[in-house]
Amino acid sequence: MRKTLTVSAAILALSLTACIIDASAPQHAAADSIPNQRIETTSLSSPSGDLSLNLNAHNGQLVWRADWRGDEIISPSALGLVFKTGQDLSTNLSITSVTTNSVDQTWEQPWGERRLVRDHHNELAVEIAHEDGSPALTFRARIYDDGLGFRYEVPDTGNREITDELTEFRIDPAAKTWWIPAAGWNRYEELYHETELQAAPRAHTPITLELPDEGPFLSIHEAALTDYAGMWLNQRRAGTLEAELAPWSDGTKVKVSGAFKTPWRTLQVSDTAAGLANSDLILNLNEPNVLGDVSWAEPSKYIGIWWCMHINECTWGSGETHGATTERTKAYIDFAAEHGFDGVLVEGWNFGWDGDWFSNGEIFSFTKAYSDFDIEALATYAKERGVYLIGHHETSGAITNYEEQMADAYALYESLGIPAIKTGYVADGGEITRRDADGKVYKEWHDGQYAVNHHLRALQLAAKHKISINAHEPVKDTGLRRTYPNAFSREGARGQEYNAWGQPPNDPTHTTILPFTRMLSGPMDFTPGIFDLSFGKPATEDPRVQTTLAKQLALYVLLHSPIQMAADLPRNYEAHPEAFEFIKQVPVDWNESIMLDGYPGAFAVMARKDRNSETWYIGAVSDEESREIEIPLSFLEGDAYTGKVYADGDGADWRTNPYPLDISTKSVTGDDTLSLKLAPGGGTAIALTPVK
Ligand code: NOJ
Ligand code: CA
Numbered sequence: 001m002r003k004t005l006t007v008s009a010a011i012l013a014l015s016l017t018a019c020i021i022d023a024s025a026p027q028h029a030a031a032d033s034i035p036n037q038r039i040e041t042t043s044l045s046s047p048s049g050d051l052s053l054n055l056n057a058h059n060g061q062l063v064w065r066a067d068w069r070g071d072e073i074i075s076p077s078a079l080g081l082v083f084k085t086g087q088d089l090s091t092n093l094s095i096t097s098v099t100t101n102s103v104d105q106t107w108e109q110p111w112g113e114r115r116l117v118r119d120h121h122n123e124l125a126v127e128i129a130h131e132d133g134s135p136a137l138t139f140r141a142r143i144y145d146d147g148l149g150f151r152y153e154v155p156d157t158g159n160r161e162i163t164d165e166l167t168e169f170r171i172d173p174a175a176k177t178w179w180i181p182a183a184g185w186n187r188y189e190e191l192y193h194e195t196e197l198q199a200a201p202r203a204h205t206p207i208t209l210e211l212p213d214e215g216p217f218l219s220i221h222e223a224a225l226t227d228y229a230g231m232w233l234n235q236r237r238a239g240t241l242e243a244e245l246a247p248w249s250d251g252t253k254v255k256v257s258g259a260f261k262t263p264w265r266t267l268q269v270s271d272t273a274a275g276l277a278n279s280d281l282i283l284n285l286n287e288p289n290v291l292g293d294v295s296w297a298e299p300s301k302y303i304g305i306w307w308c309m310h311i312n313e314c315t316w317g318s319g320e321t322h323g324a325t326t327e328r329t330k331a332y333i334d335f336a337a338e339h340g341f342d343g344v345l346v347e348g349w350n351f352g353w354d355g356d357w358f359s360n361g362e363i364f365s366f367t368k369a370y371s372d373f374d375i376e377a378l379a380t381y382a383k384e385r386g387v388y389l390i391g392h393h394e395t396s397g398a399i400t401n402y403e404e405q406m407a408d409a410y411a412l413y414e415s416l417g418i419p420a421i422k423t424g425y426v427a428d429g430g431e432i433t434r435r436d437a438d439g440k441v442y443k444e445w446h447d448g449q450y451a452v453n454h455h456l457r458a459l460q461l462a463a464k465h466k467i468s469i470n471a472h473e474p475v476k477d478t479g480l481r482r483t484y485p486n487a488f489s490r491e492g493a494r495g496q497e498y499n500a501w502g503q504p505p506n507d508p509t510h511t512t513i514l515p516f517t518r519m520l521s522g523p524m525d526f527t528p529g530i531f532d533l534s535f536g537k538p539a540t541e542d543p544r545v546q547t548t549l550a551k552q553l554a555l556y557v558l559l560h561s562p563i564q565m566a567a568d569l570p571r572n573y574e575a576h577p578e579a580f581e582f583i584k585q586v587p588v589d590w591n592e593s594i595m596l597d598g599y600p601g602a603f604a605v606m607a608r609k610d611r612n613s614e615t616w617y618i619g620a621v622s623d624e625e626s627r628e629i630e631i632p633l634s635f636l637e638g639d640a641y642t643g644k645v646y647a648d649g650d651g652a653d654w655r656t657n658p659y660p661l662d663i664s665t666k667s668v669t670g671d672d673t674l675s676l677k678l679a680p681g682g683g684t685a686i687a688l689t690p691v692k
Pocket of ligand 2 (some may be wrong): 497
């Protein structure tokens with residue numbers, strides 16, 4: 001249903017959405033007879049009416065506001081764009097027409113957290129003009145019951161440079177906030193802060209907030225970030241989060257040519273923290289799949305020559321300690337084949353790792369293997385054993401060097417039957433290397449427009465070779481996997497590797513916060529599954545993984561990634577065969593996902609149904625506290641199931657005794673409530689199979 005209101009129609013249709021605040025205007029007059037007639041304000045609600053957005057153009061400036069069940073949750077907040085040259089989109093603006101539309105449709109994901117995604121929203125398209133009446137922009141908003149998004153759609157005004165985006169989110173400064181700092185050296189790989197909003201000077205998105213006096217919970221992020229700079233949130237005045245676009249090295253924010261659309265600026269709203277995790281807002285705001293048949297982008301579980309480098313048992317560099325040898329890779333392939341894994345990642349296989357690889361970006365080769373790594377023979381051997389190699393491209397942030405080789409590198413991998421590549425951009429924030437045709441080097445941000453465009457070029461080229469990408473040190477996820485389903489996974493948060501280095505390791509709260517923050521943006525290659533929690537040292541000696549063994553299992557259900565790693569060394573899985581069974585069994589692709597309960601920094605309980613069977617899985621994790629949680633199984637819809645429960649055993653505690661694992665079998669139905677006891681730093685993993 002589409003409704004268009006011109007200025008004149010709006011005068012007669014106040015009840016729809018637009019309202020005129022020009023008392024002098026006769027309400028029956030046609031717009032063209034009232035040159036100064038303006039629509040000053042317009043609002044639209046979500047389908048249920050719970051959430052609404054209001055746009056105001058008073059005094060020529062655009063301001064938005066959001067209400068949740070009648071309460072203001074975003075106070076009047078600025079909008080606009082400022083350019084280096086030409087007319088800005090910030091002052092002397094007026095609304096000339098308002099169009100609304102309603103959509104209720106369901107679409108299917110090739111893989112993901114759920115197969116069917118409902119897109120149910122009301123849309124507002126507001127035409128905005130400059131003072132002289134020429135079109136300035138379309139402000140488009142989509143309002144869902146669990147959130148909203150809006151974007152600026154700007155007509156062609158030639159090649160221009162955006163120097164500032166004025167979008168604000170004004171929120172109660174006392175809101176409890178879970179955030180990581182933006183614009184720092186460590187990209188997105190930080191432990192989360194839990195503070196009042198006003199203590200977050202500059203934050204990445206997604207950022208999660210709980211408004212004072214029992215909520216609701218909010219998450220601010222962006223969707224469909226293409227050909228634009230990533231948005232940081234800068235708070236100079238308490239409670240006012242301003243969009244700050246990650247700049248180019250020359251200080252400009254975004255270079256545009258012709259007509260353009262900004263990413264969607266998004267706000268999720270829910271009474272509960274779990275509700276945030278159950279929203280499909282970000283995916284819904286992205287464009288449908290443009291790659292066509294993506295049956296080649298198959299979710300997979302993998303092992304890899306990886307942890308061995310992180311715990312200093314082998315090296316990326318060549319020589320005696322080289323990890324990526326033909327012999328070791330063969331052993332990993334055998335192990336993968338024996339235990340049903342799809343892939344074997346091998347890092348350090350290619351020329352360039354010797355010395356300080358952090359600084360080797362310009363010398364990495366993505367086609368030349370070290371002499372002790374016979375890539376052709378290994379690809380053939382893997383194929384014979386029913387597995388495949390997973391490629392690895394560490395760029396050390398030297399994007400130009402990578403782009404110069406990407407076509408050859410992807411063609412090589414395609415010829416070897418390698419369907420997925422883990423890429424890496426290890427460089428401090430702001431230290432991505434861009435080299436011009438004349439050889440001059442510039443330093444860019446991981447989330448600036450240059451890197452954003454690079455990641456899309458990589459996805460598009462990889463798709464031509466039927467290759468999927470798992471990017472580390474990436475730009476944040478904004479849901480592009482809907483449009484490019486070979487955008488499998490990424491890091492973009494503090495992963496398991498920090499537990500090996502211990503600087504500092506992830507504390508027990510970390511994985512109870514991720515599901516309500518980072519994971520709202522999309523899949524993460526966290527690399528769970530460490531079984532030798534202190535890497536050969538006594539169990540209580542640091543550095544170590546600050547979880548129980550059971551919690552490592554629960555992470556497979558909690559932290560979705562369509563390419564999911566079993567991160568530990570084969571010998572450590574052989575030492576815990578019963579626990580290993582769960583990793584072997586747990587799927588990586590889901591028919592449905594429901595965050596059942598949780599609170600950031602305390603606990604999280606996720607239920608997911610396998611995409612290819614009737615089995616449900618539950619993953620529950622706790623912070624450093626032990627806790628008992630009750631899980632109503634009503635999502636099982638009354639049917640009878642056999643549950644295999646992997647719980648913290650007697651005396652389990654991440655600090656003193658992380659290994660006790662209690663594996664039991666339980667008969668349950670959807671009418672039951674499960675009581676789980678989680679140890680300090682503990683968790684529970686459950687597989688629920690229907691009784692035939
Ligand atoms: C950092 C990545 O997160 C890690 O997984 C990888 O092993 C190293 N870079 C080397 O590429
Ligand atoms: Ca990393």
